[in-house]
Amino acid sequence: MSSAISIPGSSARVVAASASPTTTTIHDRMLFRKESTSFAIRQPKVLHPVENEDLKLLILENISQEAVKAFRSQGFHVDHSTKAMSEDELVQKIGQYHAIGIRSKTKITERVLKAASKLLVIGCFCIGTNQVDLDNAAKAGIPVFNSPFSNSRSVAELVMSEIVALSRQYFERAFEMRNGIWNKQSKGCWEVRGKTLGIVGYGHIGSQLSVLAEAFGMRVLFYDVVNIMPLGSARQVDTLATLLSESDFVTLHVPELPETTNMISTEELAQMKKGAYLINNARGKVVDIPALIDALKSGHLAGAALDVYPSEPGSNGSPFDDQLNPWSSALRSIPNVILTPHIGGSTEEAQRMIGEEVSSALIRYLNNGSTVGAVNFPEVDLRAITLEEPNHIRVCYVHKNIPGVLRQVNEVLSPYNVEKQYSDSKGEIAYLMADIADVSPRDVNSLREQLNITSANILTRMLA
Ligand SMILES: O=C(O)[C@H](O)COP(=O)(O)O
Numbered sequence: 001m002s003s004a005i006s007i008p009g010s011s012a013r014v015v016a017a018s019a020s021p022t023t024t025t026i027h028d029r030m031l032f033r034k035e036s037t038s039f040a041i042r043q044p045k046v047l048h049p050v051e052n053e054d055l056k057l058l059i060l061e062n063i064s065q066e067a068v069k070a071f072r073s074q075g076f077h078v079d080h081s082t083k084a085m086s087e088d089e090l091v092q093k094i095g096q097y098h099a100i101g102i103r104s105k106t107k108i109t110e111r112v113l114k115a116a117s118k119l120l121v122i123g124c125f126c127i128g129t130n131q132v133d134l135d136n137a138a139k140a141g142i143p144v145f146n147s148p149f150s151n152s153r154s155v156a157e158l159v160m161s162e163i164v165a166l167s168r169q170y171f172e173r174a175f176e177m178r179n180g181i182w183n184k185q186s187k188g189c190w191e192v193r194g195k196t197l198g199i200v201g202y203g204h205i206g207s208q209l210s211v212l213a214e215a216f217g218m219r220v221l222f223y224d225v226v227n228i229m230p231l232g233s234a235r236q237v238d239t240l241a242t243l244l245s246e247s248d249f250v251t252l253h254v255p256e257l258p259e260t261t262n263m264i265s266t267e268e269l270a271q272m273k274k275g276a277y278l279i280n281n282a283r284g285k286v287v288d289i290p291a292l293i294d295a296l297k298s299g300h301l302a303g304a305a306l307d308v309y310p311s312e313p314g315s316n317g318s319p320f321d322d323q324l325n326p327w328s329s330a331l332r333s334i335p336n337v338i339l340t341p342h343i344g345g346s347t348e349e350a351q352r353m354i355g356e357e358v359s360s361a362l363i364r365y366l367n368n369g370s371t372v373g374a375v376n377f378p379e380v381d382l383r384a385i386t387l388e389e390p391n392h393i394r395v396c397y398v399h400k401n402i403p404g405v406l407r408q409v410n411e412v413l414s415p416y417n418v419e420k421q422y423s424d425s426k427g428e429i430a431y432l433m434a435d436i437a438d439v440s441p442r443d444v445n446s447l448r449e450q451l452n453i454t455s456a457n458i459l460t461r462m463l464a
Pocket residue numbers: 103104105125126127128129151282342343344345346
């Protein structure tokens with residue numbers, strides 16, 4: 001949510017953005033300068049890449065129209081599709097685009113990145129970024145942005161509904177009623193009040209869920225690799241085994257990482273209480289599904305809810321079958337499992353917020369060079385160039401993080417007045433932004449060429 005504040009004496013507006021780390025920067029705000037007792041307003045100049053070519057964006061997976069509108073309002077050309085793209089399709093098409101927007105299905109692999117000769121930035125319009133080869137993107141000078149928490153509430157609410165649905169078996173009853181079967185029963189159906197919820201991963205979703213579960217009268221335990229202050233009366237436990245052995249419901253909220261692959265397998269399922277339930281809305285590879293099928297068939301677990309799978313179809317209407325995942329029909333035949341098609345973050349509210357948040361981050365990077373909020377890149381930003389500085393240009397220089405680079409860059413910039421400069425590094429990648437005064441259009445090209453030939457250069461862009 002954002003609100004607008006009118007500035008007296010000005011038709012411009014200030015956008016007071018949400019608490020998101022990527023939605024508010026100095027570029028979004030007016031600049032104020034104190035002059036005697038009143039404030040004079042210095043308006044930020046809207047920057048654009050000085051390259052002649054128009055920016056082309058590929059927006060996949062039915063990303064919110066809010067994002068598409070925001071991009072078009074910047075004059076970008078947008079190709080929009082409701083579907084994901086396969087690696088082969090991307091390799092064929094990506095070469096013409098400067099930016100791509102994806103959700104969790106489209107994989108940006110090393111092969112795709114090699115074909116992405118013009119790509120400047122990647123937007124993941126979701127929380128997860130495991131679908132992108134982040135290291136190779138950074139090495140190619142491509143920052144990746146995501147939406148770290150805009151769909152947290154939607155996922156947490158889905159989990160609450162799954163806890164009640166599993167506990168009351170109402171999805172099975174509803175399924176029977178659809179088939180004309182009246183089967184009223186209370187055996188094995190429980191209230192959730194007084195039961196223990198074990199949350200694995202106490203980040204934005206896990207902590208939100210903790211609050212909702214306590215409002216339902218549940219006792220909440222959580223396990224996380226870092227120490228986190230519990231909300232309400234929740235309690236952090238030291239080991240996953242403790243959480244598994246004490247919880248009636250176990251819900252997973254961890255990213256897909258080598259350490260979390262098959263985090264819940266035969267041994268962990270055996271540690272869960274007999275009659276407990278497992279819920280996974282995180283990533284498909286976190287649960288060893290054949291082991292889960294065994295635990296359900298043996299009756300050790302009373303039920304499960306799964307929203308994510310190791311392989312997922314790329315578009316609606318595509319089959320969820322044994323070709324996609326070899327155990328698919330075995331899983332589908334178990335009655336006490338709720339299977340949903342990765343809808344955790346699929347609400348109008350979440351998609352709208354994500355659309356606004358990630359499109360803003362991409363526009364800020366493309367037009368202003370800001371990498372604040374990037375997940376694979378040093379975070380660099382500069383205060384805005386103002387309208388009172390018409391011949392200023394902004395240099396955005398992504399380079400290898402090796403000694404001696406700044407000396408070379410400053411030599412190139414030395415004939416000019418460098419108004420401000422900031423650089424930072426992350427692993428092998430470093431990023432420098434500098435605003436330079438009084439640069440003629442002819443000098444812009446020469447500056448770019450001189451920076452392009454520095455040995456550490458990965459990508460140089462000029463904004464004016
Ligand atoms: O990573 C996420 O935010 C969730 O898994 C949702 O992914 P989706 O946007 O592809 O539905």
